[in-house]
Amino acid sequence: xxxxxxxxxxxxxxxxxxxxxxxxxxxxxxxxxxxxxxxxxxxxxxxxxxxxxxxxxxxxxxxxxxxxxxxxxxxxxxxxxxxxxxxxxxxxxxxxxxxxxxxxxxxxxxxxxxxxxxxxxxxxxxxxxxxxxxxxxxxxxxxxxxxxxxxxxxxxxxxxxxxxxxxxxxxxxxxxxxxxxxxxxxxxxxxxxxxxxxxxxxxxxxxxxxxxxxxxxxxxxxxxxxxxxxxxxxxxxxxxxxxxxxxxxxxxxxxxxxxxxxxxxxxxxxxxxxxxxxxxxxxxxxxxxxxxxxxxxxxxxxxxxxxxxxxxxxxxxxxxxxxxxxxxx
Amino acid sequence: xxxxxxxxxxxxxxxxxxxxxxxxxxxxxxxxxxxxxxxxxxxxxxxxxxxxxxxxxxxxxxxxxxxxxxxxxxxxxxxxxxxxxxxxxxxxxxxxxxxxxxxxxxxxxxxxxxxxxxxxxxxxxxxxxxxxxxxxxxxxxxxxxxxxxxxxxxxxxxxxxxxxxxxxxxxxxxxxxxxxxxxxxxxxxxxxxxxxxxxxxxxxxxxxxxxxxxxxxxxxxxxxxxxxxxxxxxxxxxxxxxxxxxxxxxxxxxxxxxxxxxxxxxxxxxxxxxxxxxxxxxxxxxxxxxxxxxxxxxxxxxxxxxxxxxxxxxxxxxxxxxxxxxxxxx
Numbered sequence: 001x002x003x004x005x006x007x008x009x010x011x012x013x014x015x016x017x018x019x020x021x022x023x024x025x026x027x028x029x030x031x032x033x034x035x036x037x038x039x040x041x042x043x044x045x046x047x048x049x050x051x052x053x054x055x056x057x058x059x060x061x062x063x064x065x066x067x068x069x070x071x072x073x074x075x076x077x078x079x080x081x082x083x084x085x086x087x088x089x090x091x092x093x094x095x096x097x098x099x100x101x102x103x104x105x106x107x108x109x110x111x112x113x114x115x116x117x118x119x120x121x122x123x124x125x126x127x128x129x130x131x132x133x134x135x136x137x138x139x140x141x142x143x144x145x146x147x148x149x150x151x152x153x154x155x156x157x158x159x160x161x162x163x164x165x166x167x168x169x170x171x172x173x174x175x176x177x178x179x180x181x182x183x184x185x186x187x188x189x190x191x192x193x194x195x196x197x198x199x200x201x202x203x204x205x206x207x208x209x210x211x212x213x214x215x216x217x218x219x220x221x222x223x224x225x226x227x228x229x230x231x232x233x234x235x236x237x238x239x240x241x242x243x244x245x246x247x248x249x250x251x252x253x254x255x256x257x258x259x260x261x262x263x264x265x266x267x268x269x270x271x272x273x274x275x276x277x278x279x280x281x282x283x284x285x286x287x288x289x290x291x292x293x294x295x296x297x298x299x300x301x302x303x304x305x306x307x308x309x310x311x312x313x314x315x316x317x318x319x320x321x322x323x324x325x326x327x328x329x
Numbered sequence: 330x331x332x333x334x335x336x337x338x339x340x341x342x343x344x345x346x347x348x349x350x351x352x353x354x355x356x357x358x359x360x361x362x363x364x365x366x367x368x369x370x371x372x373x374x375x376x377x378x379x380x381x382x383x384x385x386x387x388x389x390x391x392x393x394x395x396x397x398x399x400x401x402x403x404x405x406x407x408x409x410x411x412x413x414x415x416x417x418x419x420x421x422x423x424x425x426x427x428x429x430x431x432x433x434x435x436x437x438x439x440x441x442x443x444x445x446x447x448x449x450x451x452x453x454x455x456x457x458x459x460x461x462x463x464x465x466x467x468x469x470x471x472x473x474x475x476x477x478x479x480x481x482x483x484x485x486x487x488x489x490x491x492x493x494x495x496x497x498x499x500x501x502x503x504x505x506x507x508x509x510x511x512x513x514x515x516x517x518x519x520x521x522x523x524x525x526x527x528x529x530x531x532x533x534x535x536x537x538x539x540x541x542x543x544x545x546x547x548x549x550x551x552x553x554x555x556x557x558x559x560x561x562x563x564x565x566x567x568x569x570x571x572x573x574x575x576x577x578x579x580x581x582x583x584x585x586x587x588x589x590x591x592x593x594x595x596x597x598x599x600x601x602x603x604x605x606x607x608x609x610x611x612x613x614x615x616x617x618x619x620x621x622x623x624x625x626x627x628x629x630x631x632x633x634x635x636x637x638x639x640x641x642x643x644x645x646x647x648x649x650x651x652x653x654x655x656x657x658x659x
Contacts, residue, residue: 153603181542182544186597187600212588263523
């Protein structure tokens with residue numbers, strides 16, 4: 001697969017406190033990549049940093065290659081063409097991302113004028129087509145409505161329509177369904193899958209919900225305390241997670257059928273970025289930690305086809321491809 | 330089964346709402362003709378989306394919300410007038426925990442005095458007994474005496490919610506109402522609190538009304554589940570059965586929409602239409618505009634909750650007793 005975006009050694013710190021410690025992540029053309037992790041793991045910061053959307057006090061280093069060209073720290077004019085035109089982003093709370101005093105036509109129209117150079121009547125036609133595409137009933141009339149006249153699910157549809165206005169190659173969706181009810185979440189996920197198929201667009205889905213990510217993405221990266229700790233094809237990650245943290249996350253999820261088992265709670269809490277433990281950041285909470293864990297940060301190593309993990313157990317893992325000895329350890 | 334601790338019969342709660350400054354008064358039926366019973370030591374899970382009336386139902390059974398219709402009896406007695414001394418005494422026997430532990434705790438007070446406060450208010454035990462009980466309570470939720478000396482902002486989200494739980498247990502309540510107790514917590518922390526609740530159920534024989542939108546969490550803590558849609562219970566039954574073979578079309582969609590790691594998304598039933606607006610409730614079965622199998626009768630007649638056998642109840646015209654499924658009208 002041809003690489004669309006390659007993030008290399010991306011690091012971010014706020015006032016000298018590191019929150020992202022070297023992220024390497026690639027997104028292929030048309031590929032759907034999931035980014036899971038708990039609050040504070042750096043999954044949103046990764047993409048905000050890549051698109052130059054962090055506040056000035058953030059120190060960002062590394063490279064973000066869009067089709068081979070580094071866009072990190074690029075001129076505002078270049079970034080303006082990239083953001084929305086090549087890479088679009090939608091967020092958790094659509095109501096606060098939309099301008100409450102402008103009609104939907106104005107807001108979608110702005111994106112169309114900026115990225116596609118449309119004007120006048122053609123904006124109207126294209127805006128209506130986009131609203132139809134995202135499944136908004138009665139699109140013609142609703143173009144004149146304001147955000148408060150729509151429900152949360154409809155506002156998220158409008159955000160998706162705006163994101164599609166620039167015909168981006170990549171849509172970064174940051175917790176797009178977290179604020180929505182289950183049945184509406186299903187609608188929005190279905191819609192994202194549909195537009196991705198129709199436009200051949202790549203997708204990065206950022207979510208804390210393992211279920212949402214596994215059903216939507218081809219490949220998943222698990223983040224913990226500002227690092228990627230495991231990366232695997234979606235189906236493999238859930239059938240056979242390798243990293244102790246990924247295993248903990250999946251074990252913490254109550255089963256919806258079959259016998260009830262005691263949930264595997266991960267003891268302790270996420271470390272404070274100001275007081276990171278030495279070596280592997282997960283080691284104080286890890287059941288398998290040894291003295292080797294606090295000696296150095298384990299690098300993200302290849303442990304199988306398309307699989308990577310950052311753990312001292314990675315060496316054992318490559319010897320025993322099914323990794324069962326880790327589960328029983 | 331032993332006598333029910335809590336019985337709510339045909340309860341209803343209406344609000345009136347004005348649309349805009351000069352708008353007409355609109356009546357919102359937040360809870361409409363809901364009947365539920367919880368036996369001593371049992372946990373009933375209450376599931377539904379926003380606006381389904383599940384939180385209002387929880388507030389009604391706690392006596393925090395006046396009733397417009399129906400009756401609530403707690404331990405065989407009907408509810409005393411809100412604010413009366415009898416009401417206060419009864420309230421000591423029922424406690425609640427909500428979604429946001431930081432909002433439920435006083436930021437300027439250490440944890441231990443907050444856990445002690447209900448005993449001070451309800452004058453339970455001597456000074457020494459109260460202090461001892463605080464330590465016992467903290468320990469029972471997996472917190473140390475040292476945690477008791479800290480302030481809410483010095484604890485993690487999961488620790489805070491466990492502190493709220495310790496406080497709720499201070500008066501040895503018979504009934505605990507939990508309204509989305511783990512929704513604001515990260516998955517790994519959520520598991521800590523859920524395990525804690527399951528342990529306390531076993532140790533103390535707690536009776537709980539567990540309100541959540543998360544089907545997995547609800548199944549983990551409850552044996553019986555009721556599903557609400559627009560203020561009414563649409564299906565009720567044994568938790569395992571209900572999630573394995575849902576009868577009501579809404580329950581079916583809800584269960585299939587629960588994202589399942591490793592399961593392909595193809596089997597998902599996607600409902601069309603918008604989330605329901607309680608102020609603009611459709612006639613007949615309020616689910617009919619989004620229902621794939623609705624028939625003419627659904628538009629005019631509200632289905633009653635009927636017994637389908639084996640403890641299952643459903644409110645759907647297409648559900649017939651004993652069949653445990655709906656007629657395939659689609």
